[in-house]
Every structure is written in C-alpha cells, then in structure tokens.
Amino acid sequence: MKGFPKIRDVAAAAGVSTATVSRALSAPDRVSADTRAIVLKAIEETGYRVNHAARNLRRRQAGGIVVLVPNLANPFFSQILSGITFAMATSGYNVLIADTRQAPNAEHRILDYLHNNRADGLIVLDANLPEDVLSAGDTPNHHPPIVFACEWLDTDPRPTVTIDNEEGAKLAIRHLADLGHTRIGHLMGPPDNILTITRAKGARAALAELGLAIRPDWFFDGDFSLASGAAAAHAWLALNDRPTAVFCASDAMACGFIGELHHKGVRVPDEVSVVGFDDIEIAAHFVPSLTTIAQPRALIGETAARKLLALITEGRENGSATGASDVLPVQLVARESSAPPR
Amino acid sequence: MKGFPKIRDVAAAAGVSTATVSRALSAPDRVSADTRAIVLKAIEETGYRVNHAARNLRRRQAGGIVVLVPNLANPFFSQILSGITFAMATSGYNVLIADTRQAPNAEHRILDYLHNNRADGLIVLDANLPEDVLSAGDTPNHHPPIVFACEWLDTDPRPTVTIDNEEGAKLAIRHLADLGHTRIGHLMGPPDNILTITRAKGARAALAELGLAIRPDWFFDGDFSLASGAAAAHAWLALNDRPTAVFCASDAMACGFIGELHHKGVRVPDEVSVVGFDDIEIAAHFVPSLTTIAQPRALIGETAARKLLALITEGRENGSATGASDVLPVQLVARESSAPPR
DNA sequence: TAGTTTCATGCAATCGATTACATCGCTGCA
DNA sequence: TGCAGCGATGTAATCGATTGCATGAAACTA
Numbered sequence: 001m002k003g004f005p006k007i008r009d010v011a012a013a014a015g016v017s018t019a020t021v022s023r024a025l026s027a028p029d030r031v032s033a034d035t036r037a038i039v040l041k042a043i044e045e046t047g048y049r050v051n052h053a054a055r056n057l058r059r060r061q062a063g064g065i066v067v068l069v070p071n072l073a074n075p076f077f078s079q080i081l082s083g084i085t086f087a088m089a090t091s092g093y094n095v096l097i098a099d100t101r102q103a104p105n106a107e108h109r110i111l112d113y114l115h116n117n118r119a120d121g122l123i124v125l126d127a128n129l130p131e132d133v134l135s136a137g138d139t140p141n142h143h144p145p146i147v148f149a150c151e152w153l154d155t156d157p158r159p160t161v162t163i164d165n166e167e168g169a170k171l172a173i174r175h176l177a178d179l180g181h182t183r184i185g186h187l188m189g190p191p192d193n194i195l196t197i198t199r200a201k202g203a204r205a206a207l208a209e210l211g212l213a214i215r216p217d218w219f220f221d222g223d224f225s226l227a228s229g230a231a232a233a234h235a236w237l238a239l240n241d242r243p244t245a246v247f248c249a250s251d252a253m254a255c256g257f258i259g260e261l262h263h264k265g266v267r268v269p270d271e272v273s274v275v276g277f278d279d280i281e282i283a284a285h286f287v288p289s290l291t292t293i294a295q296p297r298a299l300i301g302e303t304a305a306r307k308l309l310a311l312i313t314e315g316r317e318n319g320s321a322t323g324a325s326d327v328l329p330v331q332l333v334a335r336e337s338s339a340p341p342r
Numbered sequence: 343m344k345g346f347p348k349i350r351d352v353a354a355a356a357g358v359s360t361a362t363v364s365r366a367l368s369a370p371d372r373v374s375a376d377t378r379a380i381v382l383k384a385i386e387e388t389g390y391r392v393n394h395a396a397r398n399l400r401r402r403q404a405g406g407i408v409v410l411v412p413n414l415a416n417p418f419f420s421q422i423l424s425g426i427t428f429a430m431a432t433s434g435y436n437v438l439i440a441d442t443r444q445a446p447n448a449e450h451r452i453l454d455y456l457h458n459n460r461a462d463g464l465i466v467l468d469a470n471l472p473e474d475v476l477s478a479g480d481t482p483n484h485h486p487p488i489v490f491a492c493e494w495l496d497t498d499p500r501p502t503v504t505i506d507n508e509e510g511a512k513l514a515i516r517h518l519a520d521l522g523h524t525r526i527g528h529l530m531g532p533p534d535n536i537l538t539i540t541r542a543k544g545a546r547a548a549l550a551e552l553g554l555a556i557r558p559d560w561f562f563d564g565d566f567s568l569a570s571g572a573a574a575a576h577a578w579l580a581l582n583d584r585p586t587a588v589f590c591a592s593d594a595m596a597c598g599f600i601g602e603l604h605h606k607g608v609r610v611p612d613e614v615s616v617v618g619f620d621d622i623e624i625a626a627h628f629v630p631s632l633t634t635i636a637q638p639r640a641l642i643g644e645t646a647a648r649k650l651l652a653l654i655t656e657g658r659e660n661g662s663a664t665g666a667s668d669v670l671p672v673q674l675v676a677r678e679s680s681a682p683p684r
Numbered sequence: 685t686a687g688t689t690t691c692a693t694g695c696a697a698t699c700g701a702t703t704a705c706a707t708c709g710c711t712g713c714a
Numbered sequence: 715t716g717c718a719g720c721g722a723t724g725t726a727a728t729c730g731a732t733t734g735c736a737t738g739a740a741a742c743t744a
Binding site (some may be wrong): 690695696699700701702704706707709711713 | 743
Binding site (some may be wrong): 006008018019021022023026050051052053054055056057058059156 | 699700702703712
C-alpha cells in the first residue's frame with residue numbers, strides 16, 4: 001500500500017486534473033470521450049487502483065453489506081451466501097459475513113454493524129436476534145437498510161424475501177395423504193422460530209382440510225439439526241401408536257431421523273414414509289433418496305441482495321424506503337423416502 | 343450516517359482534544375486513567391462510533407481480510423468459514439468473502455482484491471487459480487499477505503494451513519486392509535488438484551507397503567462432488583473384476599457412490615466397503631453411516647486466520663514475512679460403511 | 685536548585701478521492 | 715455583435731480519524 005500510484009499520479013500522467021480522473025471513473029459521461037480514453041490509458045500505465053477507504057470516506061458510505069447468518073457452519077446457508085455474492089459481484093460492494101451466534105459477544109458486535117458505518121445495508125438470515133438489537137433501528141436514519149431473508153419478524157414491516165412455507169407444508173402433507181397415509185406426524189424446528197410456526201401451521205391446515213387427525217403426540221420437537229432428527233427417531237420408536245408418515249421441517253432432520261431409524265432396524269419408506277424440507281444437495285443421494293420440498297436457496301440470496309441494493313440506492317435518492325416483500329415458490333420433489341403405507 | 347456524532351463531538355463533550363479521544367480508543371495506556379474514563383463516558387453519552395473509512399484511510403489499511411472460496415455453494419467450506427470468522431471476531435477486521443469461480447469476471451475481481459487496498463490479507467482456499475493471478479504478488483510489497491488453507495501450491499513458498507492428506511489416505515487404505523480387503527480401489531478428486539494428487543499418492547504408497555495391487559482401472563475419476571460419486575458407481579458396476587473396497591477422496595463422493603449403488607441394488611458394506619474423507623456432518627447419519635477420515639475444518643479456518651493476523655501485524659512491524667506452515671492431524675473414524683469382505 | 689526525563693495532552697498536517705463551485709470556450713439566437 | 719446556455723475541465727474544500735511534533739507540568743537526578 002506504500003508506493004501505490006494515486007489519483008494525482010494518474011492525473012499527472014494524463015495531463016489532466018484529479019477531478020477529471022475521478023469523473024472518468026465514476027461518471028464517464030461527464031468527460032469527453034477523448035479525455036476519457038487518455039485517462040483510462042494513464043490508469044492502465046500507472047497501474048492505478050482506487051483507494052476504497054478514501055472514496056468511502058468522501059462518499060460517506062461503507063462500501064459493503066453485511067450478511068448476518070445464525071450459524072455459518074450450517075451448510076443450509078452456503079447456497080444462500082452464494083446467491084448473495086453472485087448478485088453483489090458487479091455492484092462494487094463488498095460482502096461481509098458475520099455469525100450472529102458466535103462467541104464472544106455476538107450481540108455487541110452485531111450492534112456495531114447495525115448503527116455503524118461498517119455496512120451500507122444488511123441481509124439478516126436470523127430473525128431470532130435479541131429484540132433490542134433490531135429495534136435499535138427505530139430512528140430511521142440511524143441505521144442502514146435491512147432485508148430479511150428466509151426468516152422474518154411478524155412484527156416488523158421491513159422488506160423480506162421468503163418462500164411460501166405454509167404452502168410447502170401443505171404440499172408435503174397432501175403428498176403423503178395422496179399416497180394413502182392417514183396417520184401423519186410432523187417433526188418441527190426450534191420453538192419460537194417463525195419457520196417452525198409457519199410450517200406447522202401449514203401442516204395443521206392441510207391435515208384439517210383432509211379430515212385427518214392432528215395428534216399432539218405426533219408433533220415432535222426438533223431444531224432443524226441432524227442430531228435433533230435422530231432424537232426424534234427415538235421419540236417415534238417410543239410411541240405405542242405411531243404415525244405411518246412424518247413430515248420433517250428440514251432435510252437435515254429428515255436425514256437424522258432416517259439414519260437413526262435405520263440403526264434401529266426400521267426401514268424407510270417400508271415402515272414409515274418421510275418427507276423433508278429444503279432439498280439440500282444430498283437429498284437426492286441419500287439412502288433412500290429423500291422426498292422433499294424444494295426451495296430455491298441461491299435465488300433467495302440473489303433476490304435479497306438485489307432488493308437491498310435497490311433500497312440502498314433509493315435511500316440515497318429520496319427518503320422513501322418502501323419494502324415490498326417477495327415470496328418465492330416452493331415445489332414438491334417426490335423421491336424414494338415416501339411410499340404408500342403398508 | 344448523516345447526523346452521527348464524530349470524534350469532534352466526543353472531544354467537545356469530554357472537554358479534551360480529538361487526539362486524546364482517539365488515543366483513549368486506540369492506545370488506552372497513552373492517556374491517564376481519569377481522562378480515559380471521562381472520554382469513555384462521553385462516547386457512551388454521544389453514542390459515538392468510529393468511522394472506519396476515515397480510520398482506514400489514515401492508517402493506510404483496508405480494515406478487512408478476504409477469503410477466496412472456490413465454490414461457496416459447497417458446504418465443505420462453511421465450517422472453515424465459521425472457523426475464520428470466529429478467529430477474526432475480536433480482531434476488528436472484517437471478513438469479506440469472494441467466490442473465485444463465480445461469473446462474471448471472477449478472475450478480474452480477484453486481481454482487484456490482490457493488488458488492492460480492499461484487503462489487508464487473504465486466505466486462499468483455492469490453489470487452482472489462474473497462474474498469473476497469484477504470481478501477481480511477485481513484488482513483495484505490492485500485495486497483502488496470503489495464507490493458503492486446505493489447498494496449496496507446490497511451487498509457492500507462502501505459508502499454508504493444511505492437513506496431513508497423505509497420512510489420511512494411508513489410514514484409509516490400512517483400515518480397509520486390516521478388515522481383510524486385498525482388492526482396494528480409489529475414487530479421486532479433480533485432476534491437477536493438489537489434494538487429489540496427495541491423497542492418491544498416499545493411497546498408492548499404502549497399497550505398495552501392504553503389497554497390494556495398484557490397478558489403474560480401480561482408480562476412478564471424480565471431482566469431489568456428489569454427482570461424480572454417483573458417476574463412479576457406474577464405472578465400478580461396469581468392471582468385470584471389481585475391487586471389494588473403495589476409498590473416496592471426499593465424503594460427498596462417497597455418499598454419491600453409495601447412493602447410486604443403492605439404486606442399482608448393490609449394498610454397502612455387504613458387497614463393497616467404502617471409506618470417505620472429510621467427516622462432514624452427515625457422514626455419521628448416512629445410511630450406512632460412513633467410515634471416513636476426519637479433518638478439523640473449523641480449526642483449519644481458525645488457524646489460517648490467526649496466522650494471517652500474525653503476518654499482517656508482523657509485516658507492519660518489520661518486513662520479514664516468515665511462513666511456517668501448519669499441518670493439522672487427521673483421524674480415522676470407523677463406522678458402518680466399511681466391513682470385512684464377503 | 686538546576687537540569688533532565690517522563691508523561692499527558694493539544695495542535696495541525698495528513699491519508700486519497702470526491703464534488704460544489706468557478707472558469708473557459710463554444711454554439712446559437714435575437 | 716452581444717449575451718444566454720451548455721459542456722468540459724480545473725480549483726480547492728471536504729469527508730473524519732490518526733499521529734508526528736510541540737508544550738507544559740511533574741518527577742527524578744546529581
């Protein structure tokens with residue numbers, strides 16, 4: 001960073017002022033085609049690169065967006081991140097990532113991103129942040145625009161990018177009913193999570209529509225993880241009166257559930273059908289391959305990123321940060337793990 | 343970002359100069375305990391937050407590190423990223439991520455990170471970058487320090503954080519031999535990849551040590567992905583004379599291999615034993631659960647991050663960027679997918 | 685007691701790009 | 715011919731924190 005050419009050097013090489021060089025880069029149509037060419041050549045020759053810190057300081061911006069991920073180690077998010085970086089690639093904004101559940105002081109550091117000039121915008125994938133963290137954005141111009149993706153807050157009017165979770169759950173239940181199942185259970189995500197609530201609601205609604213039993217002892221607790229799926233397998237085994245099909249609120253849980261049943265000698269789908277949710281990559285290759293509700297994860301990330309960019313630009317131009325919310329479609333993918341009951 | 347308090351406001355509130363405020367924050371022992379307390383209180387009251395752009399400009403730094411990931415959508419990397427953000431959390435550096443294989447212009451944008459004042463350091467997880475991209479760092483002070491993690495370049499003396507890939511492959515082969523297998527194949531990663539080369543080398547060495555056959559038709563081509571594992575299953579099925587065990591260079595390939603064999607009615611480990619590499623989370627829950635070589639992914643990320651931080655600091659203090667390289671240990675985890683041959 | 689260190693603090697230059705405003709030369713119209 | 719209008723460019727202030735140097739007071743030394 002020491003001997004790097006600066007805009008002054010380029011200006012000297014091109015025989016123009018620094019203002020012209022700056023304009024040739026950031027507002028090409030404000031300089032004549034001739035000088036622009038000269039400036040670009042000078043940039044080429046000197047090997048000049050803008051200093052982002054200087055630019056950001058002057059423009060009063062941060063130059064990046066932050067993605068708040070509840071748990072980076074969870075592969076569910078990797079494809080969403082991929083969609084985000086894809087959409088951001090040409091924008092000139094950096095993509096920073098932060099794990100909201102990671103010690104030390106996760107909460108404190110998030111606040112730092114929120115109030116701060118560290119990010120021009122946020123994509124929040126974790127709606128279970130401490131209440132006060134997000135409400136810190138009360139005073140509208142004290143924080144950058146926020147887009148929620150995947151998860152959201154019912155009480156919060158900010159724009160979101162989600163999928164139709166309720167419909168997804170209904171598709172799953174109807175699929176099992178179509179196969180002939182009448183005894184259907186549901187393995188849920190973490191309590192309080194909006195996805196858990198919405199998917200469970202959809203499952204209940206579909207069961208009711210179909211006139212099927214909604215039995216509390218067939219609604220198993222989980223937390224979206226593989227391990228909780230395995231734990232649910234034990235709960236299922238412990239029942240006297242078991243459902244013949246289980247709709248799991250995540251593929252990870254479905255895999256954990258099936259894997260553990262397999263250890264106990266219970267075959268899927270012979271003895272119990274399983275439907276997952278997410279369509280993670282392994283679902284198609286699992287044994288048995290997993291029937292699931294596909295959600296377009298990369299597209300979610302991409303959409304959220306574009307929406308955020310729009311908000312950032314809009315916020316700069318006028319003040320009206322409108323927040324239409326996108327709901328992306330889901331799709332049933334039928335595979336081996338679901339079959340008619342014996 | 344408009345009406346935010348600046349250091350001047352804090353200085354006024356505390357009745358000191360901006361220099362003192364700055365020092366109270368960045369060099370606490372250069373101000374007296376009393377004034378420090380006063381300044382901190384003033385910061386609290388005004389709600390001041392440093393402007394990173396200004397700080398970075400003045401300090402001639404970028405304030406962040408970049409992680410170059412070959413494919414963000416690949417969950418293998420999520421845990422490494424997690425380790426990196428964990429180690430970086432308290433450092434004050436942002437963690438930026440960039441996908442090196444992502445259109446448009448991946449190559450061009452990487453160069454931007456390399457030469458540029460966008461990052462104070464890089465963690466590179468992709469050693470297959472175009473030759474000239476990395477060699478752009480010839481002139482030592484024209485680029486930030488780089489640490490390679492997982493993958494590395496044989497020709498490059500820069501510091502690396504890796505695992506003992508050769509030993510891992512040997513563990514896998516020996517494990518299969520211990521079970522009684524004498525006909526052992528190997529499903530490889532993408533050609534030219536250093537991990538592919540090293541693991542295949544370890545596998546060959548172990549086979550040789552054990553006096554077992556090294557048959558070219560039992561070395562299958564792959565690319566670490568699930569799909570290539572499934573493709574290898576067809577290659578295996580097509581052989582007249584099949585190995586009774588296959589060591590796969592990634593868990594994803596092992597899962598794809600097993601999943602596809604299962605579709606074709608071939609049971610694992612009954613008809614063929616399989617050992618993977620990585621110990622991704624699903625390995626323990628797969629059907630059958632996967633015997634594999636565990637590598638400490640989060641630790642790799644964490645170690646790389648700390649090493650990079652050390653290089654950044656060192657580079658600022660004196661110029662000698664030494665690059666000891668860490669090799670982290672691997673471990674065999676025996677599960678159901680490997681058993682004695684029939 | 686005079687001279688020397690040490691410590692805490694203030695002053696003001698500085699990092700490098702952007703941009704409001706001023707300037708200059710043309711064109712076009714009355 | 716004269717003046718408004720416009721486009722291209724230059725001048726210089728500005729973004730906000732950091733830090734080299736200077737200052738003054740206190741502590742220490744001989």
